[in-house]
Amino acid sequence: MMMRFFVPRDAAARAVGADKVAAALHDEARRRGIEIQIVRTGSRGLFWLEPMVEVETPDGRIAFGPAKPGDAPGLLTAGASHPLYLGRPEDIPFLKRQTRLTFARCGIVDPLSLADWRAHGGGRGLERARSLGAAATLQEVAKSGLRGRGGAGFPTGIKWKTVADTVADRKYVVCNADEGDSGTFADRMLLEGDPFALIEGMAIAGLAVGAAKGFVYIRSEYPDAVRTFERAVSLAEADGLLGAAAGFDIEVRVGAGAYVCGEETALLESIEGKRGQVRAKPPLPAHKGLFGRPTVVNNVVTLATVPWILAEGAEAYSVLGMGRSRGTMPIQLAGNVRHGGLFETAFGVTLGELVDGIGGGTRSGRPVRAVQVGGPLGAYFPRALFDTAFDYEAFAARDGLIGHGGIVVFDETVDMMRQAGFAMEFCAIESCGKCTPCRIGSTRGVETLDRIRRGERVAANLELIEDLCQTMKFGSLCALGGFTPYPVMSALRHFPEDFVRRARAVAAG
Amino acid sequence: MSVQWDEAEAREIVRRHEGREGRLLPILHDVQASFGCIPDPAIPFLAQAMNVTRAEVHGVVSFYHDFRDRPAGRHVLKICRAEACQAMEGEGLARRLLDRLGLEWGGTTPDGRVTVEPVYCLGLCASAPAAMLDGEPMARLDDGSIGEIVSEVSR
Numbered sequence: 011m012m013m014r015f016f017v018p019r020d021a022a023a024r025a026v027g028a029d030k031v032a033a034a035l036h037d038e039a040r041r042r043g044i045e046i047q048i049v050r051t052g053s054r055g056l057f058w059l060e061p062m063v064e065v066e067t068p069d070g071r072i073a074f075g076p077a078k079p080g081d082a083p084g085l086l087t088a089g090a091s092h093p094l095y096l097g098r099p100e101d102i103p104f105l106k107r108q109t110r111l112t113f114a115r116c117g118i119v120d121p122l123s124l125a126d127w128r129a130h131g132g133g134r135g136l137e138r139a140r141s142l143g144a145a146a147t148l149q150e151v152a153k154s155g156l157r158g159r160g161g162a163g164f165p166t167g168i169k170w171k172t173v174a175d176t177v178a179d180r181k182y183v184v185c186n187a188d189e190g191d192s193g194t195f196a197d198r199m200l201l202e203g204d205p206f207a208l209i210e211g212m213a214i215a216g217l218a219v220g221a222a223k224g225f226v227y228i229r230s231e232y233p234d235a236v237r238t239f240e241r242a243v244s245l246a247e248a249d250g251l252l253g254a255a256a257g258f259d260i261e262v263r264v265g266a267g268a269y270v271c272g273e274e275t276a277l278l279e280s281i282e283g284k285r286g287q288v289r290a291k292p293p294l295p296a297h298k299g300l301f302g303r304p305t306v307v308n309n310v311v312t313l314a315t316v317p318w319i320l321a322e323g324a325e326a327y328s329v330l331g332m333g334r335s336r337g338t339m340p341i342q343l344a345g346n347v348r349h350g351g352l353f354e355t356a357f358g359v360t361l362g363e364l365v366d367g368i369g370g371g372t373r374s375g376r377p378v379r380a381v382q383v384g385g386p387l388g389a390y391f392p393r394a395l396f397d398t399a400f401d402y403e404a405f406a407a408r409d410g411l412i413g414h415g416g417i418v419v420f421d422e423t424v425d426m427m428r429q430a431g432f433a434m435e436f437c438a439i440e441s442c443g444k445c446t447p448c449r450i451g452s453t454r455g456v457e458t459l460d461r462i463r464r465g466e467r468v469a470a471n472l473e474l475i476e477d478l479c480q481t482m483k484f485g486s487l488c489a490l491g492g493f494t495p496y497p498v499m500s501a502l503r504h505f506p507e508d509f510v511r512r513a514r515a516v517a518a519g
Numbered sequence: 520m521s522v523q524w525d526e527a528e529a530r531e532i533v534r535r536h537e538g539r540e541g542r543l544l545p546i547l548h549d550v551q552a553s554f555g556c557i558p559d560p561a562i563p564f565l566a567q568a569m570n571v572t573r574a575e576v577h578g579v580v581s582f583y584h585d586f587r588d589r590p591a592g593r594h595v596l597k598i599c600r601a602e603a604c605q606a607m608e609g610e611g612l613a614r615r616l617l618d619r620l621g622l623e624w625g626g627t628t629p630d631g632r633v634t635v636e637p638v639y640c641l642g643l644c645a646s647a648p649a650a651m652l653d654g655e656p657m658a659r660l661d662d663g664s665i666g667e668i669v670s671e672v673s674r
């Protein structure tokens with residue numbers, strides 16, 4: 011009987027040797043005359059176990075990891091006594107505790123097999139949307155309570171309704187796959203692990219708002235995702251899932267290394283072939299977006315969640331979560347964390363549970379001192395705030411944000427003044443240049459923090475940092491300049507000792 | 520990887536994107552793939568081909584970090600400098616690598632073998648520190664794997 015193995019092709023699995031493991035399995039099987047098939051899946055998102063190899067058995071798949079090429083001979087005949095034996099992946103606590111809706115297929119199917127996708131429920135959402143029609147589809151999305159997963163958390167149903175209500179010769183659906191936030195990789199995992207989910211979601215969006223053309227803007231730092239997604243689009247065209255008969259087309263565009271192009275209007279400028287400068291709002295993209303036409307701009311996760319909502323019903327989604335944060339969020343645990351990976355769960359779990367319980371604390375083994383939630387524009391939280399629930403409003407109430415769901419963990423060796431300095435520096439590097447507070451203020455912020463580090467007029471310079479942050483917060487057109495104060499001020503507020511103590515130590519020589 | 524400017528090839532690239540909406544970025548990516556950078560003559564050529572001013576083309580080229588005005592080394596190593604990699608001491612690791620190669624960020628070795636550039640996140644943040652060598656992802660880096668990289672790019 012032919013044995014079936016599953017080895018991820020996800021970039022984070024390839025980055026730690028998944029290709030070599032797959033090749034070694036192949037060679038070893040041939041050498042021994044064993045017939046095997048190796049399916050290259052996406053990743054389950056348990057990255058400390060990658061490369062995680064799964065083998066099909068009569069009782070379901072059994073996982074082994076983290077595997078090295080040298081493990082291949084043993085893996086061909088491995089059982090429960092193998093040192094890398096993990097058992098059924100679904101029973102690994104990190105996976106068992108999740109509620110996987112958006113990521114239900116990721117890591118399980120061959121991302122480029124339409125047959126696999128259909129066998130695992132793919133296409134049912136679009137089918138239901140077609141039978142419901144545009145108006146009822148819009149209603150489902152609104153009723154589900156889905157909010158944008160790109161960062162701002164804007165209700166998706168309202169955005170779609172705004173575009174649907176416009177009259178225009180052409181409308182567009184634009185998928186934001188620029189995923190620039192450090193600590194995030196959910197979009198990348200979907201593009202590489204279940205690209206048809208995004209294609210289906212975009213087709214549903216097109217149907218709901220009356221658009222026949224979609225663009226997916228993928229950052230250039232993700233060559234694997236670009237390759238897999240482009241291939242998926244060709245397969246979908248050949249299949250009829252996309253194209254004239256389906257009434258919807260998708261074109262892939264690749265970014266060119268500018269963080270600000272993740273901001274939706276800068277992204278539209280970039281697709282139009284211009285500098286990625288932020289546009290003033292109004293007009294909203296929903297009214298005057300790409301090439302001046304009404305445009306839906308949504309994050310990858312937002313769009314890829316829509317098929318589940320349509321297939322299972324708005325109600326099934328909205329019963330999950332807390333407050334105004336409905337459904338699930340793919341939370342990404344990163345940085346100095348023992349169990350780093352993707353954890354999709356209903357909103358409401360506390361930060362402490364995520365970092366200490368699910369993440370298992372730091373990889374270095376030293377105590378957790380700070381976490382940055384929501385990317386480079388998100389606040390640093392100390393352990394004292396670990397009771398904060400993962401919820402848009404709960405984080406906002408504590409001057410933080412959940413953004414795209416990334417949590418970067420730091421141990422006690424972190425220097426928070428340096429992190430504040432990096433936040434300012436990143437803003438200076440990535441500023442689109444339109445607003446003075448963002449462009450100039452961030453550079454002054456870097457200089458001022460350097461002075462504090464050198465022990466120069468510490469009190470006065472700390473005051474200057476606060477003033478600069480106020481100016482950036484209120485004088486910036488977009489969240490790059492406007493939110494950089496979050497990491498800076500939270501570092502200052504929650505970890506003042508790093509600013510004063512170090513500065514004092516320098517002054518004392 | 521330095522390639523002579525070839526107007527016929529550039530014309531062919533532009534032709535390939537005929538009729539596409541907002542085609543300047545895809546064209547620039549292709550130009551860089553063919554020539555290793557955006558060579559100076561490309562600016563007036565593209566301005567004319569696309570019926571925009573030179574200043575506009577130049578403005579776009581200079582805005583994006585990806586586009587180079589001269590070719591990179593034979594290998595391009597992009598090392599992540601963003602927060603998740605900082606949390607795993609990626610900065611110290613990068614510094615040691617740069618020192619071994621005798622480079623600063625953005626520099627190319629005198630023999631033209633390797634260019635080392637900063638990148639802000641590769642989406643490998645759960646397996647930090649991370650880098651990308653000639654488009655191939657690498658993660659959980661340490662001094663051992665960095666040593667291997669140095670010998671690979673020095674070949």
Ligand SMILES: Cc1cc2nc3c(=O)[nH]c(=O)nc-3n(C[C@H](O)[C@H](O)[C@H](O)COP(=O)(O)O)c2cc1C
Binds near residue numbers: 164187271313489
């Ligand atoms: C500087 C900046 C960078 C951003 N980067 C991204 C990004 O990489 N991906 C994303 O989906 N949204 C990003 N956003 C948010 C987008 O502007 C926009 O809110 C989002 O794409 C809308 O989709 P959603 O409603 O599905 O979240 C960014 C915003 C700013 C200000």
Ligand code: SF4
Binds near residue numbers: 270488
């Ligand atoms: S805040 Fe910064 S990035 Fe945003 S529009 Fe202003 S200058 Fe551009």
Ligand code: FES
Binds near residue numbers: 599600
């Ligand atoms: S922060 Fe380095 S890969 Fe994301």
